[in-house]
């Protein structure tokens with residue numbers, strides 16, 4: 331691969347997204363740092379350079395065009411106001427952004443008017459309040475926002491919730507609808523031309539996403555039932571149907587979504603399919 335211009339990629343250096351981000355890149359065939367103190371890593375062979383940055387700063391670097399692409403959270407991208415776009419979601423680091431207060435005290439978002447709200451996501455919160463014309467005081471805290479109510483700094487908080495255990499431990503509960511559904515996303519600069527190496531990088535990442543969400547299914551079935559069976563397993567392009575040595579039987583091979591694959595096996599069995607096998611896909615280019 332040409333090495334004159336490396337694709338510059340921002341990766342979370344710590345926090346909830348960092349391990350999974352490095353994992354997806356490693357699965358896509360890229361070298362990743364072995365020491366969490368490393369700040370950058372050049373993978374010349376694959377034409378890319380990784381910069382390990384705070385997830386909150388990644389949208390800024392990408393929005394300014396200092397780096398070509400980055401992995402961050404949708405909530406952090408939204409919060410930053412940076413001129414960066416979401417290219418694709420990556421299926422990990424899922425969370426919901428919620429308002430929360432002392433359990434049982436608040437029930438609707440109309441009650442926010444006049445309250446003191448503590449959050450690390452002032453951008454997201456102000457956008458939400460402005461859109462609804464709600465006036466409230468927003469205080470920015472760096473983290474451990476849940477403690478601010480007990481300490482008398484805020485009446486309510488707005489924060490990331492995954493399992494809800496941090497909220498529960500602080501005696502808090504969410505109220506009102508979800509403000510934002512977040513997950514890890516790949517971002518690039520809004521309106522930017524595709525830099526060298528971008529298409530290959532995207533194909534590799536998409537290859538991993540597909541390999542994670544699909545499995546390969548093989549089965550044998552009597553020829554007379556194959557038309558009904560392939561309706562259940564249409565594959566991506568079209569399933570492979572090959573002749574079996576046994577007269578009147580064929581073998582079918584098709585990619586199927588991992589979710590629901592067991593149910594599909596039951597349905598194929600009921601149609602008369604036998605020798606139904608599921609195998610993981612390690613990598614692919616569609």
Ligand SMILES: Nc1ncnc2c1ncn2[C@@H]1O[C@H](COP(=O)(O)OP(=O)(O)OP(=O)(O)O)[C@@H](O)[C@H]1O
Nearest residue numbers: 345346347385403404405406423424425490492512
């Ligand atoms: N418990 C969680 N589960 C899933 N995603 C999370 C969780 N906590 C944070 N995130 C997501 O991870 C991203 C970065 O948050 P993270 O907490 O890692 O950063 P940070 O708060 O700046 O760093 P740190 O907590 O290490 O100080 C955000 O997109 C957020 O939605």
Ligand SMILES: O=P(O)(O)OC[C@H]1O[C@H](OP(=O)(O)OP(=O)(O)O)[C@H](O)[C@@H]1O
Nearest residue numbers: 473474475490491492493494495496497
């Ligand atoms: O619903 P849960 O599964 O409990 O996860 C949500 C918690 O995780 C994050 O905290 P983090 O560990 O990043 O600490 P921070 O508040 O200091 O950022 C987030 O800010 C919540 O506090």
Ligand SMILES: [Mg+2]
Nearest residue numbers: 345346473474
């Ligand atoms: Mg955090």
